[in-house]
Amino acid sequence: MRSGSLRRPARVRRGERLATLRAMASQPTVLIMAAGRGTRMHSSLPKVLHPVCGRPMVHWVIEAARSAGAGRIVCVVRPGEGVAEQLPEGVVAAEQTDGEGTGSAVLAAREAVGDAGTLVVLSGDHPLVSGELIADLVRTHESDGAAATMLTTEDLDPTGYGRIVRAADGSVERIVETKHADGVPPEELAIREINIGAYAFEAAELFPALAAVGLEHGERYLTGVFPLLRERGRRISAHRTTDVSSAMGVNTRADLMAVQEALQRRLVEAHARRGVTFEQPATALVEADVEIGRDTVIGPGVTLRSGTRIGEGCRIGPHTTVVGARIGNGVTAIQAYILDCEVADGVTIGPFAYLRPGTVVREGAKIGTYVEVKNSTIGAGTKVPHLSYLGDADVGAGANIAAGNITANYHAGRKTRTRIGDRVHTGVHTSFVAPVGVGDDAYTGAGSVITEDVPRGALGIARAEQRNVEGYAERIRAREESEG
Numbered sequence: 014m015r016s017g018s019l020r021r022p023a024r025v026r027r028g029e030r031l032a033t034l035r036a037m038a039s040q041p042t043v044l045i046m047a048a049g050r051g052t053r054m055h056s057s058l059p060k061v062l063h064p065v066c067g068r069p070m071v072h073w074v075i076e077a078a079r080s081a082g083a084g085r086i087v088c089v090v091r092p093g094e095g096v097a098e099q100l101p102e103g104v105v106a107a108e109q110t111d112g113e114g115t116g117s118a119v120l121a122a123r124e125a126v127g128d129a130g131t132l133v134v135l136s137g138d139h140p141l142v143s144g145e146l147i148a149d150l151v152r153t154h155e156s157d158g159a160a161a162t163m164l165t166t167e168d169l170d171p172t173g174y175g176r177i178v179r180a181a182d183g184s185v186e187r188i189v190e191t192k193h194a195d196g197v198p199p200e201e202l203a204i205r206e207i208n209i210g211a212y213a214f215e216a217a218e219l220f221p222a223l224a225a226v227g228l229e230h231g232e233r234y235l236t237g238v239f240p241l242l243r244e245r246g247r248r249i250s251a252h253r254t255t256d257v258s259s260a261m262g263v264n265t266r267a268d269l270m271a272v273q274e275a276l277q278r279r280l281v282e283a284h285a286r287r288g289v290t291f292e293q294p295a296t297a298l299v300e301a302d303v304e305i306g307r308d309t310v311i312g313p314g315v316t317l318r319s320g321t322r323i324g325e326g327c328r329i330g331p332h333t334t335v336v337g338a339r340i341g342n343g344v345t346a347i348q349a350y351i352l353d354c355e356v357a358d359g360v361t362i363g364p365f366a367y368l369r370p371g372t373v374v375r376e377g378a379k380i381g382t383y384v385e386v387k388n389s390t391i392g393a394g395t396k397v398p399h400l401s402y403l404g405d406a407d408v409g410a411g412a413n414i415a416a417g418n419i420t421a422n423y424h425a426g427r428k429t430r431t432r433i434g435d436r437v438h439t440g441v442h443t444s445f446v447a448p449v450g451v452g453d454d455a456y457t458g459a460g461s462v463i464t465e466d467v468p469r470g471a472l473g474i475a476r477a478e479q480r481n482v483e484g485y486a487e488r489i490r491a492r493e494e495s496e497g
């Protein structure tokens with residue numbers, strides 16, 4: 014069956030398919046260079062851990078390597094920088110303890126990657142490198158029979174990147190580093206073709222050459238191996254691409270902004286293609302690992318963090334932030350801040366509402382203006398329209414919580430719960446001193462401080478009785494006159 018389906022497609026398509034299978038089948042080891050703080054980031058966080066659309070930069074590179082069909086993935090880290098701890102399962106960390114520079118990084122992983130076969134080397138600071146392009150690189154490397162093959166582009170501002178110097182036959186002669194541009198001849202600075210920092214090497218040839226590379230500006234440059242391999246009569250190939258985002262490297266926070274913007278645009282577009290409307294896409298921040306159903310409209314200034322799930326036909330925003338919450342269908346959330354909670358179909362939230370972790374809002378409920386809810390369940394169809402705080406509360410279905418109701422859920426270091434039954438109507442400014450309960454169909458009087466359970470169907474009223482002092486204003490005026 015399987016060989017039959019491979020035989021059927023047209024020639025060119027079959028060629029492509031076989032090439033893909035070959036790249037996948039060889040499953041080369043991938044080494045990702047990810048050591049060093051990245052001094053130009055001016056940060057206490059190592060460069061490759063800076064988040065891009067909600068994921069550490071280096072995770073994007075790992076994902077690209079996996080999608081290209083990587084076998085073993087080894088990541089070069091510095092001990093104590095905290096990068097090893099952040100690597101996803103299955104990725105091996107190799108510690109770079111000696112020397113500076115990308116050459117030293119690769120040498121540090123020699124034992125972990127081994128000396129045989131094709132070794133793919135990627136830079137941890139190119140988060141948008143695509144899996145397809147990595148597979149293309151391996152294919153070019155294999156079909157050219159080269160000792161080393163690199164990815165290059167002419168479509169990016171070349172400032173600071175290594176420039177590709179080509180020989181007359183089109184093969185790569187060497188790479189001129191321009192991080193320290195002084196002393197680099199103008200004709201080399203004029204070269205637009207740059208090294209993206211993604212390579213395929215024959216490991217058996219790479220490591221001996223690398224050991225012979227000298228220091229420049231105190232660093233051992235990986236790119237120093239190319240002239241040495243050429244001297245040994247080996248071919249250096251390049252795979253030139255027009256995929257600009259794959260080429261974008263991060264050395265500064267300005268670069269980080271550019272990469273974030275490019276990826277953000279890609280993620281938003283993918284949602285849009287699946288049926289989501291963005292009213293002002295440039296102001297929406299949508300991280301990776303967010304699901305949005307069709308016909309949902311995302312307004313201006315909306316932030317959706319990783320892990321958020323939003324159903325169909327919702328109206329989110331303007332200016333709503335959702336962090337890891339599950340939101341059903343047909344929900345409206347205007348000017349709201351929603352953290353780690355569950356919101357059922359048809360719920361209305363905001364404007365100006367704060368839903369904190371552990372909150373469950375059931376079908377058709379309403380959480381209105383200046384309302385904060387924490388670790389509470391709000392029953393189906395229940396309304397909390399204005400100015401309330403419900404913490405550690407369980408509210409039944411069809412209840413109405415009037416304006417300014419507060420649960421006093423915290424006392425002497427302990428949090429206790431408030432239980433409010435189905436169809437309860439509370440008066441404005443009711444305080445519930447937990448632990449306390451209000452039975453189904455009960456009422457509370459305005460301004461009550463409820464400290465005792467209210468039975469089912471009863472009215473709980475707990476406030477000082479009103480006393481009117483007759484003629485009070487007249488007495489005040491008389492006193493002011495006599496005091497002259």
Ligand code: UD1
Nearest residue numbers: 046047048113114115118137138174175208209210234262
């Ligand atoms: C490197 C290339 C340059 C290329 C550019 C593409 C070299 C000498 N130059 O320059 O030709 O155009 O990438 O972005 O390779 N790293 C380590 N250990 C180290 C130093 C760096 O693991 O000791 C890692 C970094 O975490 C980073 C990657 O290697 O992810 C690249 O290092 P970086 O210093 O940013 O190299 P560039 O100067 O950008």
Ligand code: CA
Nearest residue numbers: 138262263264
């Ligand atoms: Ca870099």
